[in-house]
Amino acid sequence: MTSEEIFTTEKNFQLSTYSKLELAIVRGSGSWVWTSDNEKYLDLYGGHAVCALGHSHPDVATAISEQAQKLMFYSNVVYSDVRAKAAERLVSVAPIPLSKAFFCNSGTEANENAMRIARLATGRSNIVSFAKGFHGRTADSISATFLGKYRTLGEPNVPGHLEAQFGDLESIASVIDKETAGVLIEPIQSMAGVREASPEFFKQLRAKCDEVGAALIFDEVQTGVGRTGEWFFAGSEAAGGVVPDIVTLAKSLGSGVPVGACLVSDGMAASIKENDLGTTFGGGMIAMAAVNATLDVIARDGLLANAKNIEAWIRDACSHCKAVKAVHGKGCLLGVEFEDRAHPHYQKLLDAKILTGMSSDPSVLRLLPPLNVSEDEIKLFAEVLSA
Ligand SMILES: Cc1ncc(COP(=O)(O)O)c(C=O)c1O
Incomplete structure (x- = not known):
């Protein structure tokens, strides 16, 4: 063509929801x-x-085509060699205490699950997120997205979402309290114009979450998997060494094969029981082969x-x-x-x-x-x- x-x-056959380059x-x-x-x-x-x-990195292309010829898919009702390796591989590069992976299919789904984990672990419902952060377009994630028109597109929004100001210590002190289940932050606000906060801000944010018993969630859909020159923003110098309770990933994780993940701390993981989370396609074999190849190439090269x-x-x-x-x-x-x-x-x-x-x-x-x-x-x- x-x-x-x-x-x-x-144009004739797709819903026209994207502004596209010609x-x-x-x-x-x-x-x-x-x-x-x-x-x-x-x-x-x-x-x-x-x-x-x-x-189309040749290592990823080879890994997914070899996997496709062996086994394209089986769900999480069975164990899988390629999924086992991907979970182990991902946890091995994550800072302590992030020790368990949950695989899903996209960034917004990773954030939905992270907020669910925070609510289950704390027994609370409120989520605090930041002005100008972007977290995705499904119900809970868009309700946490205080950027331009996005949140209103998701109306009626999920209740219990509160807005704090990015990088502003006074704002976190007034909004985060004992009713907060989780604090979701895009540690470098990409879509808003690549806005950064100071290491001191992340330290104070960690301290405030610890004080009130709220889960700290880094949305690393963009910053994760090596993009900032570290495996993750979590634990980096720019984060003041702060490690959150949950990190969410997508985008680079599969080099183009759709995949998302939550990396969860020991403490949070202990509150999650069978059937609390789930997805048919999460952890599918093609996606896992892509994750393994992606992590291998980043380390090797x-x-x-x-x-x-x-x-x-x-x-x-x-x-x-x-x-x-x-x-x-x-x-x-x-x-x-x-x-x-x-x-x-x-x-x-x-x-x-x-x-x-x-x-x-x-x-x-x-x-x-x-x-x-x-x-x-x-x-x-x-x-x-x-x-
Ligand atoms: C920081 C961040 N979080 C979440 C998302 C949503 O990811 P997805 O489009 O895979 O649902 C995006 C997408 O641009 C993003 O940049």
């Missing part, structure tokens, strides 16, 4: 994707923060250190561009803040066949490149930026 035919067919992507390799008219784009948006190893190099290359490129006011974020989750609106720069990059992303802050353009994008590829971005 030509690009025009693909556009027309999708691009029909049919192939990808490394940091590059190709349109059906064989035009090549450098993808510094990583397929929407998903393709941490680049596109030193991609955590590489994510930090990439951040340095991008910061250097931006430091030579007068239009850039600041660069926010860590590793391969960066927000380039312009003195003026970011969209003209986004458009110039797109015209030069470089994909980046906008954010809900009109002055911030987001870069979410694969963790193995090369220095030469970042130079292509730098050239357009300086021009």
Whole structure:
């Protein structure tokens, strides 16, 4: 099909709920994707923060195709070698005391389950989350999303959701109390424009949760699985060493195969009984094969250190561009803040066949490149930026 035919067919037969680029992507390799008219784009948006190893990484492609020929699926009513390995592998890179995994299918589902765990563990119902955080579009997650129009799209919202101000110590002291089951935070607020909070804020947040007996949940759907140059934001220097009770993951975890997960502390896990949580597809064999291959490649190829190099290359490129006011974020989750609106720069990059992303802050353009994008590829971005 030509690009025009693909556009027309999708428009005719898909519910039009997405604002799309006029691009029909049919192939990808490394940091590059190709349109059906064989035009090549450098993808510094990583397929929407998903393709941490680049596109169609050969190890992941081989792992899922070999698994597909052995066993595509059986649910959680049976044990599975590939699921056992994925759970062990994921827990082995998580900070203590995160010691149990629950697999599901997406980021919003991971957050729904994390909030359920917090409620079950505490016997309370209130959830505190933060202004401008994004947590997904299903009922509970969208009710926790105090960003622009999203929460109202989810009306009637789930009761018991309260809003605190990100990075604001006074706000957490007044909103989190003995009725709080859990505090859900996106530790770097990506969609809001890659907003960060101080390590001290995370320490105080941990202390406040401990004081009132509430569960602390990090939504690491974007920050997790190596993107910030650490396996997880949890336990990192940027978090002040704070480890939450639950971490939620999705996006990069399966390198493009849909998969989500909650990593749960010993303490929280002790309150969860049979049938408290469940999903048919969570922990399916294809997804688990993708998780194992993703974690293996990140470790084998030193991609955590590489994510930090990439951040340095991008910061250097931006430091030579007068239009850039600041660069926010860590590793391969960066927000380039312009003195003026970011969209003209986004458009110039797109015209030069470089994909980046906008954010809900009109002055911030987001870069979410694969963790193995090369220095030469970042130079292509730098050239357009300086021009
Ligand atoms: C921080 C964060 N949490 C949750 C979600 C929801 O994930 P999903 O779209 O897989 O449901 C997203 C998606 O963009 C996200 O960025």
